[in-house]
Amino acid sequence: MDTRTVLPTKAIDQAERDDAGGTISVSDLVEQVWGFIRRQYLVFLIVTACAIGLGLVYLLTTPARYTAHAMMLIDSSKLRVLQQQQQQASFADTPLDTTQIETQVEVLKSDGLGLAVVKEKHLADDAEFAATGGRFWRTDDPAQSADSRESQALDALLRQRAISRVGRTYVLDIAFTSLNPARAAEIANAIAEAYIDDQLEAKYQATRRASKWLQDRIAELREQVSTVDRAVLDYKEKNKIVDIAVASSAGGANTSTRSLEEQQLGEITSQLSTARGTSTEAKARLDRIQEILKMDIPDASVVDSLKSEIVIRLRNQYLDLAAREGILSQRYGSDHQAAINVRAQMAQIRQSITDELRRIAEGTRSDYEIATAREQSLKNKLADMVSDARLTNRERIGLRELESNAQAIHTIYDAFLQRYMEAIQQQSFPITESRIISPATAPKQKSSPRTSVVLGLATVLGLVFSLAAAALREALDPVFRSTRQVRETLNVKCLAVVPQLDAPPRAHLPASWRRHFGGNAASPAPADPLLGRAVRDPSSLFASAFRAIKVAVDVGTAGEGSRVIGVISMLPDEGKSTIAGNFAELIAHVGKKVILIDGDLRNPTISRAMAAHATDGLFEVLAGEAELDDAVRVVRGFAFLPMIAESGRGNELLGSEALKLLVERLRETYDYIIIDLPPLGPVAEVRSTASLVDCYVQVIEWGRSRKNSVRQQLLGAPEIHERLLGVVLNKVDLREFGRHEGLDAADGQHGYY
The missing domain is CATH 1.10.287 (Helix Hairpins)
Structure with a gap:
């Protein structure tokens, strides 16, 4: 029968490439990222939507503010034009450089200049500048002095103004933000005018002090000049030295x-x-x-x-x-x-x-x-x-x-x-090196909050926080959800993916999954959903998974005659009995002789389902209380050796010599011997079956079995791990699995079923 298996060949090939070269291709990286987004898309949507919502709330509750800009030029050329050439080298007019421009910026930011604006515009009586601690001070409050109000208004003014240099030019941008656009322009211009007045006053005071000092110094020098000139004349008269004037140029000017x-x-x-x-x-x-x-x-x-x-x-x-x-x-x-x-x-x-x-x-x-x-x-x-x-x-x-x-x-x-x-x-020459080249005007549009910036920032923050939350959620997910996790955690192949028995009809599955697995819409579920499903619905995803298991077993144990296969799990209720029963029925359906042995003494689930009224089973045959032919039953076209559960019996029979002899005896008759073993976690005796089993198939319940627990159990049982053929992911939610696995309709190996 020509079948196609749902083997994780892509993951295995990628693993082989990673082991060989230690690199990952761009396409695989994109696939992993896309899979991560598909798995966590709800987190991205919810967190980002919440962030955008908070941004909208901020826009609705925050009052609009307006920023006015006044442009001021700092240039000494204006002063040099109106002064003499010799004055350019004086102490009052030095060439401007970057350091001086930055110094003027700091002067504009000074508290003294701001206090002058506060007093000139009476900002201490303005409610916008007198607001402190979420309330407005009353200007007639006797408990608050005028100095305190001016200090509060100054703090508000300094917070709302911004001084900056325009590029590498000598132009300074004086910006002021206010709730009123006209008020913003008025105060921005007031800051510029206050700076010019401050510069004029500072230059006048400096010149006045310099003039007084120079006047005193000139009087002293005049006396010294008279003294030295008199000394020169007296010396010439005493020594009868006569000097005559001689012309040094043709015209006699010098x-x-x-x-x-x-x-x-x-x-x-x-x-x-x-x-x-x-x-x-x-x-x-x-x-x-x-x-x-x-x-x-x-x-x-x-x-x-x-x-x-x-x-x-x-x-x-x-x-x-x-x-x-x-x-x-x-x-x-x-x-x-x-x-x-x-x-x-x-x-x-x-x-x-x-x-x-x-x-x-x-x-x-x-x-x-x-x-x-x-x-x-x-x-x-x-x-x-x-x-x-x-x-x-x-x-x-x-x-x-x-x-x-x-x-x-x-x-x-x-x-x-x-x-x-x-x-x-x-x-007597009142001029400064500063002038306003562009006075501030009332702005037409608000400067904050800007809708595009707030929403953009909210979206970015939402994406960042959603990415962090999704990554944390992904990292803290302790269970198996993909074949890649099986390979990376246990270092074994994933043989097949078995969907949940109560999976939705095919018509409700995503188109990529229908193309991947193929077939028609699912048939109505039988009365017994646990057994026979793989044979009754051969075109289903469920049946294709068991065909994948059979192909893996045949390839992994080729050339060894009869095959003894142990079906195990880490914990109870992971579905290993269902996997074993359907696997046996599928093998019998293709014309092979197969026997299914229920080796779970404590919880013989498959025996209750297939031979609920049996009186003889595996334990009786091993104990010599019943013959093998009498205990074996033919159920659904294959032989079945049940287990009769009785209290007080242990699991020592799993490693007994009688079981080994029984298996050797069954090898002569059957092509496949499938043993449904107890869970490896609570029953340590399962390790003793390594000497009689050709390979193990481990069943892991998707979305329930914890990765660390399974890994630790296999590390503690090296006999099992050495003979472990692979893992079967059971009870898989196909929609969720598709987001974790990253399967796509463009993959060339899929789309047959």
């Missing part, structure tokens, strides 16, 4: 003082330099003329250098006669009388040139001697003046010290006098 000795030395030095140049020039000319005298006829360049018209004219005549003599000698011969006459004229001209050169040489020698004499005279005079200047310079050392001291005192006096004049001007 002058400086120099001593008389320095002036004379400069002039003598200049004259000596000129005399030396003249002497040197005359000597050079004399040497040059003497060299020319040694020549017969000087060349043209030499003649030109003398700059003498007579010599130049005579040389030109000489050259003309020489040319003429050459022509005559060539034409008539050198002995011709004409040539001889020309040569005689040339000799006279040569003699004239020589005489003229000698005359020039004598004149030059005379100039040279005069220049030399003047130079020597100036040298002697300079030496005398240098000697006198050395004596004067020693006396000037003390004069320089006096003049330096006088210059320093003069500089200080001028600086203080300039500051004093600036302070006098500022007293």
Whole structure:
């Protein structure tokens, strides 16, 4: 028979991936989160709805408030334009920086400024500002002084105002919140005006104090200036030191003082330099003329250098006669009388040139001697003046010290006098570095409570608290609700999920579950809902779960011949007897030989249901009081060995040798031997069946069995745990299970039933 099982293959594959790599895929994470939301969606809805409701109550009960904004600019450029350039470096006008802007913000936040606004606007008599402790003070209450009312109004004002800097600019935002929009704008502007008035008053007081101090200091400096100037004049008169004014520029606008000795030395030095140049020039000319005298006829360049018209004219005549003599000698011969006459004229001209050169040489020698004499005279005079200047310079050392001291005192006096004049001007110049660039106006819309913000915050808080509550509820849930919990807690597979017998018809199940399990609408329940359901309704979820158990048993015990299967549970009433009976009937229905043994001596539930009138059972067969063939009954197509409950009998038979021999005997006849064992929790003897059972199938009641209890019981019974084939979740609420398991119609392995 081709069947599909409801095995938790997805969970098992995920477990194998987690064990191998220690990671989880994004799709699995999304599935887990979605499963968590589906399980706890009521918590999310209820808590979030309550939070939104509280937000609505807050919006309905909180009075509307309005915030007005006044923009103020802090800028020193306005003051610098109206003052002189020199005043920009004064102590009253320093460049603004970030620290100064923050300082002005703190000034706006000060109590003194707020108290000025309270007094100006009479806020102590305003009911909005006099409210304290949930009630309003009466302004005519004698028990409350005016100072107390002003203090309360100041506290209310400081709470309702906000001062901030706009970005990285020099603009300050003065915000005030009030129940009345017009009142909010009025007080915001009042705070700005109070700040400007405070700055004007502070600057006036500071300038007045500075002016008085400067006036006293200037009087002292004036006396010091007079004293040092008198000391300089007395020293000059005593030491006969004379200074003269000397122009330091071409126009004579700037002058400086120099001593008389320095002036004379400069002039003598200049004259000596000129005399030396003249002497040197005359000597050079004399040497040059003497060299020319040694020549017969000087060349043209030499003649030109003398700059003498007579010599130049005579040389030109000489050259003309020489040319003429050459022509005559060539034409008539050198002995011709004409040539001889020309040569005689040339000799006279040569003699004239020589005489003229000698005359020039004598004149030059005379100039040279005069220049030399003047130079020597100036040298002697300079030496005398240098000697006198050395004596004067020693006396000037003390004069320089006096003049330096006088210059320093003069500089200080001028600086203080300039500051004093600036302070006098500022007293009559009422301007500050602050101005209102955008006065506050009455706002049109309320600033608080803002509906979108309150509802958004309420929704966020509701989601946060609902998430915390859902997570706490999820963490504190101690029972099994999914196949993943079975795998993670017990480290075994979940073989099948058995729904509750009184589950609703398929038409009422979610579409994803109908697609997952398939089949038609459920048939009407039989008279006996405990047994035979898996065979009577083969297309039901109940029947598919038992087919899954059979496939798991066949795969887990393949190749071993007859299979001995122990059905156990931790606690009574978890439905293991129902699972065992239906499992046996399903196996018999597919044509296998199966026997069901009721091994629960204390509470043989399945025996009461299937063989209520039996007189012989398992205990009688093991005790030799009855034959096996007589005790075995055929019920619903399979063999059944009941248990006859009697008081006083124990569970020692579970580990007895007789039971082992009986099981070996039954292996020869039956393909499947199913033993309905007592609960493992109250009956410890179940552990002794490990030697005769091939595998165990544990039944866990969904939503009832506690995870820690089952885990501790299995850890205390390693024999059972080693042979445990898997777990069957019984009595499962499919709707709730779907939210915990996270199954989806998109999963490719589902949708057959």
